[in-house]
Amino acid sequence: MKYSLVVLLGGLAVLSGAKPLLAQNDLDQRVGKEMDSLVATYKHLHENPELSTQEKESSALIAVELRKLGYDVTDHFGRYDSPGVVSYGIVGVLRNGPGPAVYVRTDMDALPIVENTGLPYASHVRVKRADGAEVGVMHACGHDIHMSVFIGTARMLAQLKNQWSGTVVLIGQPAEETVGGARAMLNAGLFTKFPKPDYVLALHDGSDLPAGKAGWHEGSILAGADSVDITVRGYGGHGAAPQAGKDPIVIASEIVVALQTIVSREMDPQVPTVVTVGSFHAGTKHNIIPDEAHLQLTVRTMNPAQREKVLAAIARITNGIAAAAGVPADRAPVISIAADHVPATINNPELTRRVALGLERSLGKENVLPAEPAMASEDFSLYALEDPKPPICMFHLGAADPAKWQAAKQNGTRLPGPHSAEFAPVPEPTIRTGVKAMTGAVLEVLKK
Helix, strand or coil, X not given: CHHHHHHXXXXXXXXXXXXXXXXXXXXXXXXXXXXXXXXXXXXXXXXXXXXXXXXXXXXXXXXXXXXXXXXXXXXXXXXXXXXXXXXCEEEEEEEECCCCEEEXXXXXXXXXXXXXXXXXXXXXXXXXXXXXXXXXXXXXXCHHHHHHHHHHHHHHHHHCHXXXXXXXXXXEECCCCCCCHHHHHHHCCHHHHCCCCCEEEEEEEEEEEECCCEEECCEEEECEEEEEEEEEECECEECCCHHHCXXXXXXXXXXXXXXXXXXXXHCCCCCCCEEEEEEEEECCCCCEECCXXXXXXXXXXCCHHXXXXXXXXXXXXXXXXXXXXXXXXXXXXXXXXXXXXXXXXXXXXXXXXXXXXXXXXXXCHHHEEECCCECCCXXXXXXXXXXXXXXXXXXXXXXXXXXXXXXXXXXXXXXXXCCCCCCCCCHHHHHHHHHHHHXXXXXXXXXX
């Protein structure tokens, strides 16, 4: 299937007789002139990361850059469901005649991770959480790359207004890591207070590809995510007299094992599914059988029907095992699904094919590859579900050192990726490729 898609894209390029909107060497020269500035910006952002809902300085930096380029900028845009939380969302609009409106999104927040890269520009930021505990802060998911590419793309589109017609809406989104930022911006009327979107684009860097390459995938590219909490209720008692109670630890253990059959025996093996029990807490002492055991699950699915099937299976298995152990109905397990569900990110096929052509024109076909879907999740998917439900496309941006990537592929060695304390993108080629790729994608959908 992947081979046929690659052939199809190549065929489209040949049959259409289309010429590049902008010669690769011209675009490369333009981007090259910005690289010193963009790499410096990247290192500054990497060294000064900010956690979700705290992106004050990062958003201010982006707002200044967009205003200098002539974008109409709205800052502090967004409305969280939690009262009193300030949104640092940024919206920059550049109008350039008739045509579609294309949204380009970057995320801005970092993760509570102590950096372990050894880089000269490594983060040493420490902050206190609400509970008083101190945590490190690191751009371990590459949002510093995203913001640098975003600024570079903004510069290219401002310089190349003779190459496109329509409206560009650049959005700096907060709180992606806590899956609240996209919803906050949509809650505040993103699609009604600004030009109605015809397309929404984004990219994500990672170590799955070497720097200099980009990857695309039609359909589900990132999984939907659910957090599930299960409280197994039994009857506690003395550890020396288990017959006098109902041991929730044993029941919960059986549930953990049985849940593994959902993926292995109930789901189509050709459709990726994940059911992981990430937390199991019960008891306080060696010789006490507790009243309750608590499980925390993450569930990853690639489409809504699959999600419903998995969640139903979790409830059926959990309740069935408790009932089989003799737990009465009034002490049946309590199953709760967190409200912060994020649906799968599903790339619109037609838009994705156009983006792939734009990537090929700006990077060269040899640097554009079919990408594998991932079971990670994020809230970019929400933009496709808000009226007018615009088509969306996220593509992959290689960020790994090419030599290390090749060695890892050949030798099976470990290559740190997003959410690792050791994740260290190669700045110059990654940013250069990202700016050219996103500029090429926008030019493709806004071409005159």
